[in-house]
Amino acid sequence: MWKAIGLGAAAVVVALAGVGFVLPAKTRIEKSIVISAPQEQVFATLNNLKEFNAWSPFLKMEPSATTEFSGPEAGEGASLHWAGKKLGKGSMTVVASTPETRIDYALEFDGKAGDKSWFDVAPQSGGIQVTWGYESTPYGINILNRYVGALFVGPGLRKAYKSGLADLKTYVESKAALPAAPAPVVGEQSMAPDTMGALPANFSGEIVMLEASPVIVVAGDATGEGIDPAIKGAYAKVQAYLAAQKVSPAGPPVAITHNYDIATQHWVFDAGLPVAAAPASPPSEADGVKIVQSYAGKAAKFKYHGDPGKSEAFYNGIFAWLKAQNLEPAGDSWEEYLSDEKTPIAEWDVNIYFPVKDAAK
Numbered sequence: 537m538w539k540a541i542g543l544g545a546a547a548v549v550v551a552l553a554g555v556g557f558v559l560p561a562k563t564r565i566e567k568s569i570v571i572s573a574p575q576e577q578v579f580a581t582l583n584n585l586k587e588f589n590a591w592s593p594f595l596k597m598e599p600s601a602t603t604e605f606s607g608p609e610a611g612e613g614a615s616l617h618w619a620g621k622k623l624g625k626g627s628m629t630v631v632a633s634t635p636e637t638r639i640d641y642a643l644e645f646d647g648k649a650g651d652k653s654w655f656d657v658a659p660q661s662g663g664i665q666v667t668w669g670y671e672s673t674p675y676g677i678n679i680l681n682r683y684v685g686a687l688f689v690g691p692g693l694r695k696a697y698k699s700g701l702a703d704l705k706t707y708v709e710s711k712a713a714l715p716a717a718p719a720p721v722v723g724e725q726s727m728a729p730d731t732m733g734a735l736p737a738n739f740s741g742e743i744v745m746l747e748a749s750p751v752i753v754v755a756g757d758a759t760g761e762g763i764d765p766a767i768k769g770a771y772a773k774v775q776a777y778l779a780a781q782k783v784s785p786a787g788p789p790v791a792i793t794h795n796y797d798i799a800t801q802h803w804v805f806d807a808g809l810p811v812a813a814a815p816a817s818p819p820s821e822a823d824g825v826k827i828v829q830s831y832a833g834k835a836a837k838f839k840y841h842g843d844p845g846k847s848e849a850f851y852n853g854i855f856a857w858l859k860a861q862n863l864e865p866a867g868d869s870w871e872e873y874l875s876d877e878k879t880p881i882a883e884w885d886v887n888i889y890f891p892v893k894d895a896a897k
Contacts, residue, residue, distance in 0.1 A: 563672040567697040572663040573708045579636040581708050582655045582666070584610040585628070590740045591707040591860050593700035598622040599743055628653065648673075666704065668697050707860035739853050741838045741861075743892075748832035751790065752777060752815075753808030754824050760801045763845075767791060770807035777825045778809065781817060785809040790830075792870040798848065831867060831891050840886040844871065847886075858892065867891035 571578055581587050586605055589595050595603070601620030607613040607629070615629040624646045632640040636657060643651040650673035658665050670693055754773045758766035771789060778785065787810040795804040810830065819825035836858060840850050858864065872887040 563693070564670070565694055565697065566667055566669040567694060567701055568665055568667040569701040569705050570660050570663040570665050571705045571708050575636050575657060575659060575664045578664045578666060578708055579639075579657050580610070581704070582639055582657065583630070583633055585614045585616040585630065586610075587707075587740050588616055588628075589742075590857055591700060591703040593696040593703065594618075594623060596699075596862075600745075666701065668701055670697070703860050703862070707856065739857065741836045741854065741857050744835055744837050744889075746830070746832055746835050746889075748829045749786070749810055749812075750814045751806075751808050751810045751828050751830050752819070753792070753806040753826060753828055755826075756803070756805045756807055758803055763801070763803055767805070767807050771809075773823060773825055774808045777819050777823065778811070778815075781815040783811055783815050786812040787872070789873045790870050791873070792868050794868055831870075831889070834866075834892055836861075836863065836890045836892050838888040838890075840888055842884065843881050844873070844884055844886055845881075847888075850888075854888065854890065858890065859895075862895045863892040864895045865890050866893040 586609070589603060595601060595618075598620040601618055601623050604617045606615045606617065610630075611633045612630050615627055617625075617627045619625045626643065626645045628641045628643050630639060631642045632638070638657065639655045641653040642649065643653055645651065652671050654669045656665075656667040656669070658667075752774050754770035756763075756766045756770050789807070789809055792806040793803065794806070796802070806828065808828075814827050819827065836854070838850075838854055838857075840847055842850075869888065869890045872889070873884065874886060875884040
């Protein structure tokens with residue numbers, strides 16, 4: 537009996553080995569989608585690795601994974617590095633970039649190099665066709681790797697590429713639909729679009745996890761030209777209270793938006809300063825000063841450069857980015873002002889935060 541079992545097991549091993557040698561010696565896949573956007577915009581999005589996380593299917597598998605960029609802003613030599621428990625450590629580097637038609641990447645997974653990926657971009661009926669390809673290093677006579685490639689790597693990547701291309705389509709088409717920010721005329725000169733806070737070419741956001749901390753705020757309710765004095769008055773009250781308590785701010789000024797009507801420019805907000813700990817003496821309600829806790833949880837963070845009052849196009853970009861990430865705003869957004877009044881208003885740097893949750897399927 538044992539001899540029969542041994543012979544049977546040997547036959548199975550031989551059969552599996554035989555099938556293994558028939559399996560492909562490497563994994564190679566391609567997936568395509570048609571995008572309704574200008575070819576140069578599609579190519580620019582793919583050519584800039586800082587936009588990859590805005591639509592990539594892989595970061596969705598592990599949102600807590602860390603990513604870093606190195607090399608030039610875009611094109612040949614640009615690299616994206618990642619590290620995570622599920623994704624492991626790896627990198628993708630642009631090794632060739634043919635304007636508006638093709639980009640080639642070298643891939644590295646956990647120290648193993650040799651795999652490659654590419655994007656082909658070409659006009660197609662109804663838009664621009666993007667083809668995303670991948671090819672592994674040859675498996676040689678390693679039968680196990682051939683089975684893994686055929687049964688797991690190939691099917692998994694086909695599913696991921698299909699999902700990623702769908703999100704890429706949403707992301708690029710949303711950007712293409714953004715209204716152009718008009719350049720205001722100052723005397724006889726027109727300000728450059730980037731000082732207007734127009735959507736930058738490498739527009740992207742990042743997901744962060746925030747902890748609650750105390751913030752001293754004053755509520756505001758103003759419209760149009762009344763907004764500037766209202767927010768300055770709110771900060772003045774907060775600063776006076778902190779000075780009386782001999783407490784220093786623990787971060788830059790913030791403005792929390794409860795409601796904003798674009799048509800009427802009516803803004804309901806809280807403006808204030810974060811502190812390391814709540815002061816021992818609570819503020820007087822008569823002064824309108826109060827202590828609130830900042831948002832804690834998952835949020836999307838965006839870096840804005842320009843006049844905060846001219847950020848409408850940028851906010852449209854935020855909503856397009858959130859949609860591409862299958863995320864929804866989950867509470868009041870807020871701005872964190874990194875510049876002060878000594879900085880020209882058109883050169884301000886602002887962090888914008890949106891609490892987020894996964895969108896309903």
